Amino acid sequence: MRVNKKILQEQLNMLNKMIDRDYELDEAHCYGGYCLRAKNGIELCGRRSAKEMYSYLDGAIDFSPYSEQKGETK
Secondary structure (H helix, E strand, O other), rough: OOOOOHHHHHHHHHHHHHOOOOOEEEHEEEEEEEEOOOOOOOOOOOOEEEHHHHHHHHHHHOHHHHHHHOOOOO
């Protein structure tokens, strides 16, 4: 599967809804790829490639408390 910004944004939207946050996906390939930012500009994780960010978000979704309570883990 080819991972692109649209797929990453869909994952982030799901995570934001599950944990009641409003994180943003920041894309800057000249600096190394994608990172997550809080609304106040704080970088939450280092820059990652699209595939690495996909795995990062997938893990965050799987281990979110809401996911465990509802039995929605993969």
